[in-house]
């Protein structure tokens with residue numbers, strides 16, 4: 001791993017990112033239980049309450065939870081811009097995301113207006129606070145790396161997503177507010193392709209060369225790709241608002257978005273081909289799986305413009321959420337968590353004068369056999385979810401059960417890394 005570009009002395013306390021990383025897999029387990037409970041009825045349409053709840057346990061409870069934790073780690077370390085009062089800030093954001101997502105999911109499952117109302121207040125306040133905090137830090141950032149700009153675009157996309165989500169949740173929870181279903185596609189477009197997609201691209205610019213020892217992304221691509229993607233999303237979004245008259249806007253915007261993600265995927269796969277050390281690495285396997293799913297989703301979206309294909313919406317959702325985003329995020333956890341445990345152990349040993357003591361290396365903190373087993377479970381869950389999107393009857397429960405096993409093991413693997421840290425420094429200490 002190349003760590004020379006990092007401001008490691010600025011690293012926040014271990015509890016700041018880890019509270020997010022350890023909560024996130026529990027939400028996937030919750031999503032799996034919802035799908036297990038409701039079975040194939042959950043997939044009757046994209047609007048069923050269990051599917052909407054499970055979707056948000058995955059997109060808010062898992063993806064946004066981990067991305068929020070990772071950003072609070074990356075701002076000081078990659079961009080030399082520390083988050084003010086990191087413990088308090090992270091505790092507030094974590095609490096709002098956890099309670100807000102639970103309330104939204106429960107509202108969707110029960111249809112109770114009060115739960116929707118609670119969710120939109122708590123999630124709205126928490127996410128606005130988070131976006132303002134990130135913007136503040138990005139303005140202070142001393143790095144001029146392309147990631148700073150792309151992260152800014154990503155949090156703007158999160159703000160749009162949250163705004164639309166709140167309007168939709170109000171439509172579900174309050175009789176006085178109509179449910180504008182035309183906004184749902186706009187909401188998921190900005191959520192999955194804007195917030196998640198842009199952040200993955202921006203972070204990849206730094207972490208793919210650093211963690212996977214590849215050459216850097218070309219400067220021209222780093223500069224223009226996020227701009228084209230953001231413009232594409234804006235044009236596509238306008239097309240969705242005026243679907244009949246403005247079909248061509250959707251095609252132009254969609255073309256920009258599909259082209260950007262395809263260029264990003266092919267470039268990343270090419271850089272991985274050129275890496276200096278070709279040892280097997282679970283992080284790369286997760287990234288490859290994610291990029292293949294992203295390319296498949298872009299291909300499927302393009303194909304459905306010309307052909308009548310069955311179950312395209314569900315397949316696109318599975319490919320983007322479980323295939324692309326959840327794979328990237330899991331792969332990143334397997335790099336970030338052992339590295340942070342090692343770094344904080346190292347700092348602790350130096351601070352307490354225990355110079356001569358051996359500390360475990362990253363492979364000992366998270367043994368590769370266990371992460372590989374977890375990878376195959378997650379991969380199997382993805383295949384079963386894809387089958388369930390087409391044939392829900394026989395496949396939804398096996399898919400949910402495998403997902404439950406995969407993310408319980410992910411949670412256990414991360415927890416074990418943290419336990420090792422506490423074993424070394426003795427109970428009661430914090431990084």
Ligand code: HEM
Nearest residue numbers: 046055059123124161162165166168169181184188191192
């Ligand atoms: C403040 C946060 C959020 C709130 C209050 C919220 C609320 C909602 C609501 C009420 C719906 C149902 C719309 C309908 O019935 O037509 C919905 C759909 C959806 N949301 Fe969110 N959402 C939030 C954040 C997110 C995020 C961050 C993502 C993705 C990263 C996301 C992804 C989706 C998706 C994919 C759907 C569509 C599901 C489908 O059509 O099958 N949401 N959201």
